[in-house]
Amino acid sequence: MAKLKDIINVLESIAPSSLALSFDNAGLNIGEKESEITGITVCLDATADVIAEAVEKGCNLVVSHHPVIFAPIKNLNDGYENYRVVTTAVKNGINVYSMHTNLDSVAGGVNDTVADLLGMTDKQIIDVVGENAGIGRVGNISSMDIASLAQKVENVLDFPVRVISENLTGKVNRIAVVNGSGADIEYIEKAKEMGATCFVTSEIKHHVALYAKSVGMNMIESSHYATERFFIPYLSQKIDEALTKSGYNIKIMVSDRESNPYSSL
Secondary structure (H helix, E strand, O other): OOOOOHHHHHHHHHOOHHHHHOOOOOEEEEOOOOOOOOEEEEEEEOOHHHHHHHHOOOOEEEEEOOOOOOOOOOOOOOOOOOOOHHHHHOOOOOEEEEOOOHHHHOOHHHHHHHHHHHHEEEEEEEEEEEEEEEEEEEEEEEEEEHHHHHHHHHHHHOOOOEEOOOOOOOOOEEEEEOOOOOOOHHHHHHHHOOOOEEEEEOOHHHHHHHHHHOOOOEEEEEEEHHHHHHEEEEEHHHHHHHHOOOOOOOOEEOOOOOOOOOOOO
């Protein structure tokens, strides 16, 4: 049986924590590196439901995309947003490890996979953070109009989208993608300089939408959850393959207890 410290080495081989952005809290959020790992649950968010699921199914390691502890904790009382998650994990010996912006950045990670699913070729990185790694991708796609591309994004991510565009019938053949809350003006500017005429992301703030429209950048917005949750089965497979290659036989499962906090009508 492998110890947590051994599994961390495997996870580091998939997405090195050195690729995480400075504000991030990727890595071991909760746990003891000498603990023996009985099973792994992979999820987007280590919610209370996911922790309970891990306990029920005998998995004492939860690998999440989003860190369960993000901002510094001043008091661990029931006024803390993730109090139940943290305390339930600790009481039940559940380790929680986050693969966040390092997984967004790494080659073959979340950004790359979104781009691939949209048919992007000749990919370039918007914000480089390491060798062949960074936030966002810009590349070429088969020419289509904005409305058709929006429908494709909706189909790939299985969630409704919103569009910012002056002309839904306008053709586009070079796009940018940044999963999660990547709708930053800085990224839009860089993507535009790199020749992109449409930007696919989530959580577009009002002033960012106005800016995009003012500079002629079409934007397609899905939900934060949708632009990242799709990758969890891919991540589970990557971990499983890396564990097998390293000689570990550990059960691994994708959580079925989490869901998009937004609902469609």
